Amino acid sequence: MQKLEGKTEKMLIYITIFSVTVVGIIYYLLLGKKPINAENFMSFIGYSSFTTTAVWYLWNHVLWKIKIFQKIVGIPNISGRWEGYYQREKESTDGKKHRYVLEVKQTYNSISCITYQDNNSISHSVLVGICSNCTECFLKFTWNGVRSLNETDETLRSKPYTGVTILSLGSNFLKADRGDEITGVYFTDGPTKGKVEVNYFGPELLGKYERDGMNDYSSEEETECQS
Numbered sequence: 001m002q003k004l005e006g007k008t009e010k011m012l013i014y015i016t017i018f019s020v021t022v023v024g025i026i027y028y029l030l031l032g033k034k035p036i037n038a039e040n041f042m043s044f045i046g047y048s049s050f051t052t053t054a055v056w057y058l059w060n061h062v063l064w065k066i067k068i069f070q071k072i073v074g075i076p077n078i079s080g081r082w083e084g085y086y087q088r089e090k091e092s093t094d095g096k097k098h099r100y101v102l103e104v105k106q107t108y109n110s111i112s113c114i115t116y117q118d119n120n121s122i123s124h125s126v127l128v129g130i131c132s133n134c135t136e137c138f139l140k141f142t143w144n145g146v147r148s149l150n151e152t153d154e155t156l157r158s159k160p161y162t163g164v165t166i167l168s169l170g171s172n173f174l175k176a177d178r179g180d181e182i183t184g185v186y187f188t189d190g191p192t193k194g195k196v197e198v199n200y201f202g203p204e205l206l207g208k209y210e211r212d213g214m215n216d217y218s219s220e221e222e223t224e225c226q227s
Helices: 008-031 038-061 067-073 217-226
Strands: 002-004 080-088 097-106 111-117 122-132 137-146 160-170 181-188 193-202
Touching: 008 038, 080 181, 097 193, 111 137, 122 160, 137 181, 160 193
Parallel strands: none
Antiparallel strands: 002 122, 080 097, 080 193, 097 111, 111 122, 122 137, 137 160, 160 181, 181 193
């Protein structure tokens, strides 16, 4: 399985060559055949460095996400807020669906994940990677967390734990759009494991579990039973 990640060093070389070439052309047009002195040379170095930094920042945060560039670099853009549920296997809990939020912060050369659960538990990614085999892509991340006092299993409350989540992105995934769904599984170093299903909500990271208009799955199931 191949890990898909931004080739930072190679891209920096390309951007540096591009920036130096652009600044060099501008200087040539402005100076013409005038002799190059120390002041002009230091100015050229300064503007080249500034241009390289600016172009790299734009590439790292914005440009690589544009569709035409994404097809070149081949890295899926999954940054944003995903909402759905996690469901533990019945032998370790009640087997009901519980609200689950995944927020992904992604640039060309970095990615991190934070998850929020309806019992107020929060976990932070330690290692994150987007991998690909011959047929599909996966988001894999290991994480650390501490279960809250609202944990449904009393024996697990307030205990630190680690886990791994593996989510399938499908075969032709490039950019997350509203309503896109990804599914997968998770397991921890404790007795809990299960499945995860989330839908893309939007690019904004709220940094918290709750948002306006959010309901838990238990209330939704009750509504469905009454209708």
